[in-house]
Amino acid sequence: MIGANKIIEKKREYLFPSSWGNHFYKNPPQIVKGDMQYLYDSDGKEYVDFFAGVSVMNCGHCNKEILDVTIKQMQTLQHTTIIYLTEQMVNLAERMSKILPGDLKRVFFCCTGSEANEGAMLLARLYTGKNEFIALNNGLHGRTYLTMSATGIPMWRADPDLSQAIHFAKNTWDCNGDIETAARESLKDIEKIINDRGANNIAALIAEPIQGNGGIITPPLWYFKELKNLLEKNEILLIIDEVQTGFARTGKMFAIENYDIVPDIMTVAKALGNGMPISAFCTNDKISEKFTKPSASTLGGNPVSSATAMAVLDYIEKYNLCENSKKLGDILKSELEKLKSKYPLIKDVRGIGLMLGAELVKENGQQASEETDIILEKMKDKGFIIGKNGIGRNVLAFQPPLVINEQNIKDMIKVLDEVLSELK
Template identity: 70%
Template sequence: MNNYIGPQEIIKKKNDFLYPCTHHFYKNPPQIVRGEMQYLFDSEGKKYLDCFAGVSVMNCGHCNPEILNAAIKQMKTLQHTTTIYLTEPIVNLAEKLANILPGDLKHSFFCCTGSEANEGALLLARLYTGKKNFIALENGLHGRTYLTMSTTAIPMWRADPNLDTSVTFVPNTHAKNKALHEAAEESLNAVEQLIKTKGAENFAAFIAEPIQGNGGIITPPKWYFKKLKELLQKHNILLIIDEIQTGFARTGKMFAIENYDVVPDIITVAKALGNGMPIAAFCTNDKIAASFTKPSASTLGGNPVSSATAIAVLDYIEKNNLKERAEKLGAKLKEGLLNLKNKYPIVKNVRGIGLMLGAELLKENGDPASEEVDFILEQLKDKGVLLGKNGLERNVLAFQPPLVITEYDVDFLLEKLDKVLSLL
């Protein structure tokens, strides 16, 4: 006999004590009470294969013993002092990050959330360039603080009706009824035209996710970011790459932008860095870092516990070859999804890299199959699989599991998805 209050009581308390903006998945949601690597368990003892990882957070698995032990050891020793006092974990983490960040990126400013990291990156770009405005991609999501919400182009996440006007959006690399390379060329042309029209002297930075998560796993062609970086460099505009969802081995590389052979000027990280412990950072090179001289701090950012945890995360990724694992199992999952695409006409597109994949569902008339996605998620949940959804119309199945999944798990997922698609 357990003492869990159950899903309905949780929903009642949500309605009574949280804000109405706090939504949840499923018509009949379970109460999740326990996690064990790639699995979650509900209040009734039912086991689920987690294929969303808390939105790309639990890359190393739920309640990973090695990572938990490092966090608990630090908790028992020193939890918090803030950065005005000298502690070792924060500088050891910064050093470890410097050794794995792309190119010449070396300096880190630690905070607690992806929104904070992106806000800090945008501030840093203004401080370094002395310019105010930003360019962002349509379908992008960068946070819920004022400036990051202003750079977000997904209507459902733009809650503030009076957002900053210093942001101009350009098309991303996905357009209906257009080939990927064509849409990508149009995106670059739009950036170039914008710079000509409004003047390079007005733009501090361009911010983009290497793969747009919430936007629908929008994955640019391999050459896109290289051409974009060349264009921006020519006009002294910085490139900020938001790796909040894509970072830390998910795409078969430590950072997704490495798949594009590009070194950004500023990179932001969060989510998987802490494997459930809140920690984030914006990172840059010597030259740009030197422009941030006014006093600044994040009270809890990079505290000893989160830093020790993040070090354990990076150690675990390296020791267990999670980059190679994500690449191999991602290829297996993608092949399986493409087979299902050939079998079921409702699956119109499969995209992504490594274990960050999306399957876009469209009806026969070309409309987004949003209701069908909800049906699939509900049915999969009943069959022991928790899957995500994204896209502007919420019609993209999102596959972002913990990177510790096995070949058996991939087969299990594909088998259950096949059965559910056959019900449509």
């Protein structure tokens, strides 16, 4: 093992500058092993993972039940492209049709969340014959041209000449914590864009049910119903991006199910492969009929990723990870709320299930970005990996593998309490 410092040297020597500093820590460890909810560094130190590779490892690191299926498939058939007939992809598609919300049934497999969202936006254009989109402030949808254009977080908009076909509306976050008012303002803003641009020009609105990188922004439960009604009235499609929120993370298989609506198009990725690259955009029979020209993702739906994804779905069902996420998420949220009442630095605790965020704000109202970094560093030193997000990078992100247990939560909260008291 070459060690953390040598890895940083090689990053600077061989990778793009955009990749140099993406490790959160002043003293980052070299992670060499994973085992369910635990990670281990090159010195053998154990960490409880409360970030899951940004909502990827929902079923845990190096999950043996899933890996056994992956390895068996790798030893049998890895890749042919969809030109040739293999059964793993169609079996997964059939399985997906049984768990997708409402009338969503058709799937197009690809490799990344960006690719899935790009495909979803293309599909919306093909179906509606319209060209423009609405996206929400603070949203993150990918790093392809169109998905980067639909991303509302400045740090992830690297291209200086992005598409003008995307129009941004207010999201449901309010600096004073009044999400009800913020949600109303968001709907008003969306309606204004529709009126200004003309409904005959707008193909779809794309949104995350909970904005992950935006700061775990969680709309009130009525929001998406009213949004869907507004869009349907104007013959505009709703694309829901479940790349971070999908596959049991919020106590439901998909986060949008908490809001009791069915989107027109939905994208999935990350946790579907539990570390293997796979994604998909999904829709109903009617919308899918407009995508007729030949199209394929070279590695999308390959036998290994598809077999792995089937094992992931089996594992989620076998071990009741939806129920586990809800139960443990309620416990974690309650404990974070207790810390909020104890430490004024925590302004807000939000999220659903095991997708929670604690927003940190100083007494003067400024975003506590520096304090967030200090907390992450100290928590890492004490054996806990947590994330950060938000426009000001001042939101502690708790998105652990869904296989954590109550004792993991108690241990993490105890240490977080100690770290916050040191800051105080």
